[in-house]
Amino acid sequence: xxxxxxxxxxxxxxxxxxxxxxxxxxxxxxxxxxxxxxxxxxxxxxxxxxxxxxxxxxxxxxxxxxxxxxxxxxxxxxxxxxxxxxxxxxxxxxxxxxxxxxxxxxxxxxxxxxxxxxxxxxxxxxxxxxxxxxxxxxxxxxxxxxxxxxxxxxxxxxxxxxxxxxxxxxxxxxxxxxxxxxxxxxxxxxxxxxxxxxxxxxxxxxxxxxxxxxxxxxxxxxxxxxxxxxxxxxxxxxxxxxxxxxxxxxxxxxxxxxxxxxxxxxxxxxxxxxxxxxxxxxxxxxxxxxxxxxxxx
Amino acid sequence: xxxxxxxxxxxxxxxxxxxxxxxxxxxxxxxxxxxxxxxxxxxxxxxxxxxxxxxxxxxxxxxxxxxxxxxxxxxxxxxxxxxxxxxxxxxxxxxxxxxxxxxxxxxxxxxxxxxxxxxxxxxxxxxxxxxxxxxxxxxxxxxxxxxxxxxxxxxxxxxxxxxxxxxxxxxxxxxxxxxxxxxxxxxxxxxxxxxxxxxxxxxxxxxxxxxxxxxxxxxxxxxxxxxxxxxxxxxxxxxxxxxxxxxxxxxxxxxxxxxxxxxxxxxxxxxxxxxxxxxxxxxxxxxxxxxxx
Numbered sequence: 001x002x003x004x005x006x007x008x009x010x011x012x013x014x015x016x017x018x019x020x021x022x023x024x025x026x027x028x029x030x031x032x033x034x035x036x037x038x039x040x041x042x043x044x045x046x047x048x049x050x051x052x053x054x055x056x057x058x059x060x061x062x063x064x065x066x067x068x069x070x071x072x073x074x075x076x077x078x079x080x081x082x083x084x085x086x087x088x089x090x091x092x093x094x095x096x097x098x099x100x101x102x103x104x105x106x107x108x109x110x111x112x113x114x115x116x117x118x119x120x121x122x123x124x125x126x127x128x129x130x131x132x133x134x135x136x137x138x139x140x141x142x143x144x145x146x147x148x149x150x151x152x153x154x155x156x157x158x159x160x161x162x163x164x165x166x167x168x169x170x171x172x173x174x175x176x177x178x179x180x181x182x183x184x185x186x187x188x189x190x191x192x193x194x195x196x197x198x199x200x201x202x203x204x205x206x207x208x209x210x211x212x213x214x215x216x217x218x219x220x221x222x223x224x225x226x227x228x229x230x231x232x233x234x235x236x237x238x239x240x241x242x243x244x245x246x247x248x249x250x251x252x253x254x255x256x257x258x259x260x261x262x263x264x265x266x267x268x269x270x271x272x273x274x275x276x277x278x279x280x281x282x283x284x285x286x287x288x289x290x291x292x293x294x295x296x297x
Numbered sequence: 298x299x300x301x302x303x304x305x306x307x308x309x310x311x312x313x314x315x316x317x318x319x320x321x322x323x324x325x326x327x328x329x330x331x332x333x334x335x336x337x338x339x340x341x342x343x344x345x346x347x348x349x350x351x352x353x354x355x356x357x358x359x360x361x362x363x364x365x366x367x368x369x370x371x372x373x374x375x376x377x378x379x380x381x382x383x384x385x386x387x388x389x390x391x392x393x394x395x396x397x398x399x400x401x402x403x404x405x406x407x408x409x410x411x412x413x414x415x416x417x418x419x420x421x422x423x424x425x426x427x428x429x430x431x432x433x434x435x436x437x438x439x440x441x442x443x444x445x446x447x448x449x450x451x452x453x454x455x456x457x458x459x460x461x462x463x464x465x466x467x468x469x470x471x472x473x474x475x476x477x478x479x480x481x482x483x484x485x486x487x488x489x490x491x492x493x494x495x496x497x498x499x500x501x502x503x504x505x506x507x508x509x510x511x512x513x514x515x516x517x518x519x520x521x522x523x524x525x526x527x528x529x530x531x532x533x534x535x536x537x538x539x540x541x542x543x544x545x546x547x548x549x550x551x552x553x554x555x556x557x558x559x560x561x562x563x564x565x566x567x568x569x570x571x572x573x574x575x576x577x578x579x580x581x582x583x584x585x586x587x588x589x590x
Contacts, residue, residue: 015480022482026394032386033403036458039451040410046425047417097314105308106315113315118579120318125505125575126568127512129539130325132546133564137328141552158321165318189300191307219414222514222539226546226560248416248515255420255519263424270417277412 047274051267059268064234064250068261073269076250078236079149080276083246084218086153087160092210094157095164096199102165103172104194124162131159132226140227147228150240155223160213167209171202208287215280219273221248247273329568332561339555345562351525351536353559354545364525365563368535372446372517373510375531379450380506384457385492385499391458392465393487404459411455419519422448427520440522440534449516453506460505464498464585465491501581508574512567514539538563 062072098116106113135155145151175198183193199206229249237244247269254266337345340360348361387407391400427444431437437444468491476486492499522534523544536544542560551557 018482018485022484025484025487026390029386029390029394032383033390033407033458036383036387036410036451036454037403037406040406040413042425043413043417043421046421050424094314094317097311098318101308101311101315105311116315116318119322121579122572122575123318123321125508125571125578126325127509127514127539127571129512129514129542130329130564130568130571133542133561134321134325134328136546137332137561138324161318161321189304191304215412219412219416221414221416222518222543225543228546228549248414251416251420252515252519255416255423266420267424270420273414274417277414281412 044274047267047270051264051269051271054264054268055271059265060272063236064232064245068259068265071254071262071265073247073250073272075234075236076245076247076269077272077276079233079244080218080246080248082237083149083152083156083224083244084214086149086240087156087217088210088214090153090157091160091164091213092206095161095210096168096206098161099165099168099172100194103169104190104198120162120165124166127222128159128220129222129226131155132223134158135223135227146241147243148241149237149244151227152224152229152244152246153240155227156217156220159220159223160217163213163216164210167212168202168206171205171209172198174205175201204287204290208284211280211284211287215277215284218246218276218280219248221246221252224249225252247276325568329561329565332558333565335553336555336558336562339558349527351541353556358555360559362538362563362566364527365536365538365541366566367527367529368442368517368521368525369511369537369539371442371529371531371535372449372521372537373507375443375446376449376453376510376513377503377507379447380454380457380510381503383450384454384502384506385461387454387458388461388465388499389487389492392462393483393491404462407455407458410451411453411459413452415452415513415515416519418448418452419445419516422516422520434532437532438522438534440520440524441532442521442535443531445516445520446531448520449510449513452513452516453509456509457502457506460502461495461499464495464502467498467585468494495585497581498585501578501585504574504578504581508571508578511574512539512571514543518543538567 059072060077061074062070063075065071102113102116106116132155135151135158139145139151139154140147145154179197179201180193183197188196224246229243229245232253233243233245251266251269251273254262254269257263345360345362347363348359349363350359350361351364352359391404395403422445426448427437427439427441430444434443472490472494473486476490481489517537518540521537521540523536523540524534525536525541526533528535541563545556545560
């Protein structure tokens with residue numbers, strides 16, 4: 001930078017120095033990025049090396065136990081799957097309906113849809129433990145659901161809703177306008193157009209968003225602890241009114257104990273949880289790829 | 298005629314689902330407000346906000362929330378010291394230096410960090426980072442603010458990096474080209490042109506990150522201890538607001554007791570803090586969007 005110089009050597013030297021500094025800065029920035037990625041690698045390796053020895057089929061099929069060596073995670077795994085399935089069943093219809101309203105009906109930039117939009121983006125940033133307090137006050141106490149699978153799933157559904165709504169809206173936005181117009185031209189009503197034309201095309205995108213938000217919800221611990229999901233439930237849930245525990249709570253319970261054997265159990269439980277997340281994310285990526293191919297074809 | 302009625306009913310049903318989100322916010326505020334009001338009938342708001350001792354679970358009860366707030370601020374500050382420079386540098390690299398191919402691979406991998414359940418980070422902080430730090434810092438207790446703070450920083454780093462990168466990429470190419478034309482290097486362009494131009498976007502990302510750190514629960518519940526104390530030392534056990542709520546929830550607390558109400562009062566404070574930060578962040582982002590619309 002600076003004024004144009006008549007001395008031809010000085011800027012040359014300056015330029016060289018500036019490029020060395022620039023190169024140094026690039027390496028520093030790259031280093032910060034690599035350090036973050038290294039932290040991810042260290043975390044995964046640490047958990048694998050701590051827990052791999054404990055992981056076997058028996059661990060997967062055994063129930064909770066007060067003895068570390070005979071404790072398994074079957075009940076917690078079953079609880080997680082049950083709660084998440086119910087969470088999805090609650091969040092999908094409500095989330096999609098809300099997104100359809102905002103995207104297809106609320107286009108008039110009305111004050112109401114603007115309020116709802118701001119509200120949703122704010123809800124997405126509310127700490128999950130606050131949802132736990134809401135679930136405790138509303139579902140567990142006021143609606144007397146007690147500490148059931150239903151209370152847990154309802155709480156997580158509220159937590160997942162903002163993400164489901166946002167991703168559904170994005171999926172709806174990718175459906176070309178011409179498809180809607182073609183449907184109208186054939187005499188279809190607005191709802192018929194949405195139900196028979198728009199939703200089928202947007203479905204893979206909607207499901208991708210749903211799976212991603214559920215993979216976030218399945219790792220949630222704090223809201224379920226707050227509604228009082230018991231940490232010692234030595235059985236798998238058998239209905240929506242059943243008491244339950246989930247994988248992250250079981251892991252938290254084991255981590256909190258001082259004995260090394262329980263810590264090993266915690267690491268093995270984490271491997272199972274991360275495996276479950278991997279499967280869910282792979283499913284989401286698979287759906288998204290299919291979606292993109294469809295869009296091109 | 299029938300189809301018009303159906304259409305009307307469907308639209309109202311869809312609207313109801315959309316309004317459910319407003320009810321959620323209202324529900325949060327109502328539940329927190331009712332229990333907090335009950336709490337404040339027994340404890341003065343002055344003692345709650347400015348008291349320096351928090352012992353609601355002991356025989357000699359004190360309800361000063363400052364130790365919990367201090368614990369939260371301490372851990373969040375450490376997290377931001379880690380996440381802010383590293384996240385910003387990562388964002389600059391991804392936005393200004395990285396070839397498109399590298400960006401395409403690195404960004405999703407970086408976002409994996411944000412998808413890991415927090416209970417896993419808690420385990421990592423307690424079982425790996427704390428023992429590692431204890432080798433270098435002899436006075437470090439088994440439970441402390443430093444280790445969960447660092448790990449929390451790693452957790453929110455992708456948030457800072459990803460949102461900051463979005464803000465930087467939204468800066469018009471013309472500004473960069475003008476800078477290059479004046480002979481500036483990439484570093485000079487990044488630091489003197491792109492970062493200042495994206496400043497409100499970057500600030501919005503940072504504020505959102507602070508809000509995330511304040512509300513983060515499991516890392517501190519596992520690795521920071523459960524001892525509310527008014528200290529700025531990162532080496533001793535502390536307790537955050539969120540960890541306190543978890544601690545009480547683990548016991549079977551009967552409804553209507555003062556102990557039960559404390560978690561709602563603390564939750565209310567937490568909600569107000571994060572809500573304010575989120576509003577500021579949203580406002581800044583909107584302003585940024587207007588600048589380069």
